[in-house]
Amino acid sequence: MSIEPVVTIKNLKMNFGMKEVLKGINLEIYKGQIIGYIGANGAGKSTTVKILLGLVEGYSGEIKIFGEDISNGNVEYKRKIGYVPETVDIYENLTAYEYLTFIGEVYGLGVEQVNNKAKKLMALLGIEDVYHSRISSYSKGMKQKLLIISSIIHNPDILFLDEPLSGLDANSVMIVKEILAELAALGKTIFYSSHIMDVVEKISSRIILIHEGLIVADGSFVELKEQSSKGSLEQIFNQLTGFNKHKEIAREFINELQGV
Amino acid sequence: MKDFLILKMLDFFSFFYRVMGIDYGVMRKVLQLKLLMDQRRTPSVLMNSKSKREGNAFYKSLIGYGLIGIFPALIIILPIPLFFKMNLFSGMLIVLVAMAMVSDFSSILLDTKDKGILLSKPIKPQTVSAAKITHILINLLTITFATAGASLIVGLFKYGLLFFGLLFFQLLLISGFILFLTSVFYFLMLVLFDGDKLKDMINYFQIILSFVMMVGYQFTGRIFKFVGHNGVLAFKWWMYLIPSAWFAAPFSLFLEDKLENYLIYLSVLGVVAPILLLIVYFKLILRYFEKNIYKLDNVTAKKRKNVEERSVTYKKLISFLVPNKLENVFCRFSQAMISSERSLKLRLYPSLGFATFFPMIMLANSFTGTDLTQALTEIPQGSYYLIIYSTVAMLSLNVLTINTSENYKGAWIYKVLPIEFPGVILIGALKGLILKYLIPVYLFVSILFAIPYGARLIPHLILIFSNMLLLMILIFRLSLKELPFGKEFKVGENSNLWLVIGSFTLCGMSAALHYALKDFGIGLCIYIGAVLFAAAVLWKTSAKITWKDV
Numbered sequence: 001m002s003i004e005p006v007v008t009i010k011n012l013k014m015n016f017g018m019k020e021v022l023k024g025i026n027l028e029i030y031k032g033q034i035i036g037y038i039g040a041n042g043a044g045k046s047t048t049v050k051i052l053l054g055l056v057e058g059y060s061g062e063i064k065i066f067g068e069d070i071s072n073g074n075v076e077y078k079r080k081i082g083y084v085p086e087t088v089d090i091y092e093n094l095t096a097y098e099y100l101t102f103i104g105e106v107y108g109l110g111v112e113q114v115n116n117k118a119k120k121l122m123a124l125l126g127i128e129d130v131y132h133s134r135i136s137s138y139s140k141g142m143k144q145k146l147l148i149i150s151s152i153i154h155n156p157d158i159l160f161l162d163e164p165l166s167g168l169d170a171n172s173v174m175i176v177k178e179i180l181a182e183l184a185a186l187g188k189t190i191f192y193s194s195h196i197m198d199v200v201e202k203i204s205s206r207i208i209l210i211h212e213g214l215i216v217a218d219g220s221f222v223e224l225k226e227q228s229s230k231g232s233l234e235q236i237f238n239q240l241t242g243f244n245k246h247k248e249i250a251r252e253f254i255n256e257l258q259g260v
Numbered sequence: 261m262k263d264f265l266i267l268k269m270l271d272f273f274s275f276f277y278r279v280m281g282i283d284y285g286v287m288r289k290v291l292q293l294k295l296l297m298d299q300r301r302t303p304s305v306l307m308n309s310k311s312k313r314e315g316n317a318f319y320k321s322l323i324g325y326g327l328i329g330i331f332p333a334l335i336i337i338l339p340i341p342l343f344f345k346m347n348l349f350s351g352m353l354i355v356l357v358a359m360a361m362v363s364d365f366s367s368i369l370l371d372t373k374d375k376g377i378l379l380s381k382p383i384k385p386q387t388v389s390a391a392k393i394t395h396i397l398i399n400l401l402t403i404t405f406a407t408a409g410a411s412l413i414v415g416l417f418k419y420g421l422l423f424f425g426l427l428f429f430q431l432l433l434i435s436g437f438i439l440f441l442t443s444v445f446y447f448l449m450l451v452l453f454d455g456d457k458l459k460d461m462i463n464y465f466q467i468i469l470s471f472v473m474m475v476g477y478q479f480t481g482r483i484f485k486f487v488g489h490n491g492v493l494a495f496k497w498w499m500y501l502i503p504s505a506w507f508a509a510p511f512s513l514f515l516e517d518k519l520e521n522y523l524i525y526l527s528v529l530g531v532v533a534p535i536l537l538l539i540v541y542f543k544l545i546l547r548y549f550e551k552n553i554y555k556l557d558n559v560t561a562k563k564r565k566n567v568e569e570r571s572v573t574y575k576k577l578i579s580f581l582v583p584n585k586l587e588n589v590f591c592r593f594s595q596a597m598i599s600s601e602r603s604l605k606l607r608l609y610p611s612l613g614f615a616t617f618f619p620m621i622m623l624a625n626s627f628t629g630t631d632l633t634q635a636l637t638e639i640p641q642g643s644y645y646l647i648i649y650s651t652v653a654m655l656s657l658n659v660l661t662i663n664t665s666e667n668y669k670g671a672w673i674y675k676v677l678p679i680e681f682p683g684v685i686l687i688g689a690l691k692g693l694i695l696k697y698l699i700p701v702y703l704f705v706s707i708l709f710a711i712p713y714g715a716r717l718i719p720h721l722i723l724i725f726s727n728m729l730l731l732m733i734l735i736f737r738l739s740l741k742e743l744p745f746g747k748e749f750k751v752g753e754n755s756n757l758w759l760v761i762g763s764f765t766l767c768g769m770s771a772a773l774h775y776a777l778k779d780f781g782i783g784l785c786i787y788i789g790a791v792l793f794a795a796a797v798l799w800k801t802s803a804k805i806t807w808k809d810v
Contacts (some may be wrong), residue, residue, distance in 0.1 A: 054675055074680075075678045075680045076678060089672065093597065093666070102593045103677070105589040111571065113557050134600065136557070147670070169323055224306055
C-alpha cells in the first residue's frame, strides 16, 4: 500500500538577492506526522514555511500540497492549512472577538459558529476574560495563545507552526504539546520549527535538521541518535551543524564585556 | 553614519537646547537616526509585492507643495495694498502648514513606538521629546519653504532683498507658531484625559481645528470688506486676534515705512507669540510630554455586552449592500480596523471634518450681509447645491487612507487565508470605508442643502451621489493596488498632489455638466443613468485583481 504524501517538496531553492538561502530541499511529509524542523538562526526554516504558505514567492522547485502544485494559483489548499508565524504580528487594534470571527468568516464559518468556538477555545486556554479587549493590551503569551487559536479555528489538516511555544508559560506549553499530540493522533500533520531542542526531542515523530540551506538529517530521534552516537538532540544539532566552540565564544564574549 | 546638513545647521542652536536642559549630543544622535530612517523605506511585509517604490516619497511630495506654492506667489503679484496682501498670503500659508501638521505630523508627535527603545536607555524623556519636536520642525520647515519658495523668488524681484529677508524670517515664525500651538493643545489633552476618552478628544480637536481653520481663512478673506475706497485697510481691534495680521504687519512697517502703532504692536505679537510658545513648550511641557503620552497606549477593557448580537444584526443589514460574502467580511473588517486605530482616525477625521464644513462656509460666504431668512429664500433660486461637489472631491481623497496601518505587519494574514482574488479584500475594505464614513458625511451635507430646496433637490442629490461613486472607483482603479492596512504610514506618501488635482478637476467637470443640464429634465435623467451605469460597471469589474497585481 502506498500512502500519498500530504506535502511534497522537490529541489526547493530560494535566493534573496545574491544570497542562496535554500539550496535544494527535498522532502515528503505524511499524514499524522509531527515534524520538528530545526536549524540554526538564518538556516532557512521560516523561509521554507513561508514559501509553503505562499507568503514568499520567487522560489524554484516544485511544491505539492495534497497533490496539487501550489504555484498554479489555486488557493483551495489554504483552507486545510493553519499557520502560526514566527513573530507575533497581528492587527492588534482589533479585539480577539473581531479578529477571530473575521478569520473564521473568511474560512466560510458562520459568525455565531465561529464566535462560540472562539469563546470556548479562549476559555480553555484561560484567556476568555480578554475576548473583547484589544489585542494590543495582551501579554506576549496571550497573543501567542490567540495566534494558536486563530490557526486552528477552521480545523485544518496541516499545521505550520513557527516557534509556537514562545512566550507561553510552563502549564500552557504542556497543554499545547498535548493538543499537538492529540491532533496528530487524529491524522493531522504538524510541521513546526523550534529552537528548543528538549521540546523537539520529546514531541516530534520525525526530526528534520536544515543546515546552510540543505537537509542534513532526517529521521526519528532514535534514528538520529544511532547515526551520530550522541546523547541529546542538542548535541546532535551541534555535531551536524559543525559547532563545538560555544565555551570559547562565551568566554571571549565575557572578556570583551569586561574590557579585558 | 551620514551627517546631515540640517544637523550642522542645528548645531548653531545647540546653546538653546543646552539652556533648556537638554542633552544636545544625545538629542542630535537620536535626530540623526530619525532622519536616516526617513530616507529608508521599510520593506513591504509581503515580499515581492509590486507596490515597492524607489526613492523617498517625502521629497517627491515636496514637488507637489512647490506647485501649490504658485497660488500664494500669485497673491504677491496682485496689485492690492501690501498689508492686505500679506494678510491673505500668511493666512493661506498658515492653513497649509496647519493642515500638514494636523493630518501628517500629529501621528509622529503622538507616536509611542520608539519609547521602548529609547527610554530603556539612560536618556532623559525631555531629550526624546526634543528630538521628536525638532524632527517635526525640520519636516514642517521643509514643507513651508517648499510651498513658499515661489513666493520668495517673486517677492525678491518685486520688492527687493528686504522683503525676501522679512518673509524668510516670517516663515520660520509661522512654522514654529503652528507647531508649538498644536503641541501645547495636544499636551493639554494628554494631561486632562485618559484612555479612550483621550483618543476621542484628540479626534474632536482635529475636527474642530480643521473647522476653525476654514472659518479663520474665510475671515482673512473677509477683510476685503473693510478695504476703503482709497485702498487702505482700516485697522480694527480684532486684528490682534488674527495671526495672519501679525505676520503681515512687518511688511507694511518696514517696506512702506508706515510707523503706525498698531502695525508695531502686531509685528511684536508675531514675534513674541511663537517665541513664547516655544519657551513654554521647552520649559514647561517637554519634560511631561513623554510621560503622558503612554496614556495613548492605555486600553480600557470595555465590557461590551451586546457587541456579539449587534454584529450579527449588522452583518445582515449590510449584506443587502454588500452581497458578496467575502467582500462583506472585509467590509466589516475594515470598519473595525478604522474605528479602532488611532493613527488612521488621526488622518481620516480631519479630512471628514473639512468635507463637512467646506460647503457650508462657501455658502455662508456667498451670503454675507444677508440675514438667514432672506438667504433661505434666495438659495433655492440658484444652483448652490453644486457646492456639494466640493464635499465629493474631498471625500474621494480618502479612498487611499486605508492602505496604511500601525500594525501593517499583520497583513500576512491575507495571504494565509484561502482567497483566490485579492480584489475582494480591496473592494470589501473600500466599501467598508465608504459605507461607514464617507456616505454619512455626504448624507449630512445633502440634508443641510435639502432644507432650503426641498424635495426637488432629490434628483440632483442622486446625480451627485452617483458621480461620487464613480469618482471613488476611478481613483481606486487609477491608483496602485495595495492591500488595505498593509503598509506603514510615511509622511508625504498619502498627500498625492495628482490625486488632489485629479479629484477636483473631475468634480469640477461633473459640476459643469450638471449645471448645463440642470434645467433639462430628460438630459438630467440621461446623465444620471449614464453615470450610474458607468459607476456600476466599474464597481463590478474592479474586483478582478490577482495576487500578482498587489
